[in-house]
Amino acid sequence: DIQMTQSPSTLSASVGDRVTITCRASQSISSWLAWYQQKPGKAPKFLISKASTLQTGVPSRFSGSGSGTEFTLTISSLQPDDFATYYCQQYSEYSWTFGQGTKVEIK
Amino acid sequence: QIQLVQSGAEVKKPGASVRVSCKASGYTFPNHGISWVRQAPGQRLEWMGWISTYNGNTNYAQKFQGRVTMATDTSTRTVYMELRSLRSDDTAVYYCARDGNYDYAWGYFDYWGQGTVVIVSS
Numbered sequence: 001d002i003q004m005t006q007s008p009s010t011l012s013a014s015v016g017d018r019v020t021i022t023c024r025a026s027q028s029i030s031s032w033l034a035w036y037q038q039k040p041g042k043a044p045k046f047l048i049s050k051a052s053t054l055q056t057g058v059p060s061r062f063s064g065s066g067s068g069t070e071f072t073l074t075i076s077s078l079q080p081d082d083f084a085t086y087y088c089q090q091y092s093e094y095s096w097t098f099g100q101g102t103k104v105e106i107k
Numbered sequence: 108q109i110q111l112v113q114s115g116a117e118v119k120k121p122g123a124s125v126r127v128s129c130k131a132s133g134y135t136f137p138n139h140g141i142s143w144v145r146q147a148p149g150q151r152l153e154w155m156g157w158i159s160t161y162n163g164n165t166n167y168a169q170k171f172q173g174r175v176t177m178a179t180d181t182s183t184r185t186v187y188m189e190l191r192s193l194r195s196d197d198t199a200v201y202y203c204a205r206d207g208n209y210d211y212a213w214g215y216f217d218y219w220g221q222g223t224v225v226i227v228s229s
């Protein structure tokens with residue numbers, strides 16, 4: 001299976017900060033990468049597909065980039081609702097696999 | 108609005124089986140497949156498999172082959188996931204999620220159920 005590794009595992013930030021999360025794949029996945037946001041006790045929420053395609057209704061402060069093995073999720077100006085755990089997920093080949101998550105917490 | 112509503116929490120003994128249901132509403136049911144994803148305590152999300160709600164075709168993760176069965180009932184717009192020979196490390200929250208069209212999985216999950224807690228303990 002393709003291994004997905006996120007960094008950092010935890011990120012402390014303040015409202016208004018620009019935040020970047022990195023996701024690396026163990027082999028090339030082209031742009032077959034999705035991002036999700038999960039809050040405690042809730043199901044993940046779908047944010048981005050194909051590395052950079054923002055889903056309908058997702059605020060424009062979220063953006064994704066990258067291809068091959070290295071990807072980033074950026075939040076341009078962190079808002080109170082954005083404190084959560086973020087997961088990347090590859091869908092280049094079975095079995096689809098997720099990163100270990102990055103928790104964005106209040107500084 | 109699109110909703111996936113899952114069945115309630117389960118407590119099972121090791122070696123038993125569990126069946127979780129996922130009822131869909133708000134979209135044309137046969138047009139989209141369903142994947143199952145689980146999350147053990149403190150662990151990353153783990154994809155288990157996919158089923159076409161159009162023809163019942165399945166694609167299971169190798170890790171769960173032989174132990175999982177997914178089924179669909181178009182008349183009730185419900186998908187089922189059964190996991191057998193339960194072990195303590197199957198304790199997790201199990202999610203269903205919309206994935207793909209009638210014929211193949213997209214590989215990403217745009218709508219999720221609320222999750223079903225399954226506890227395996229003697």
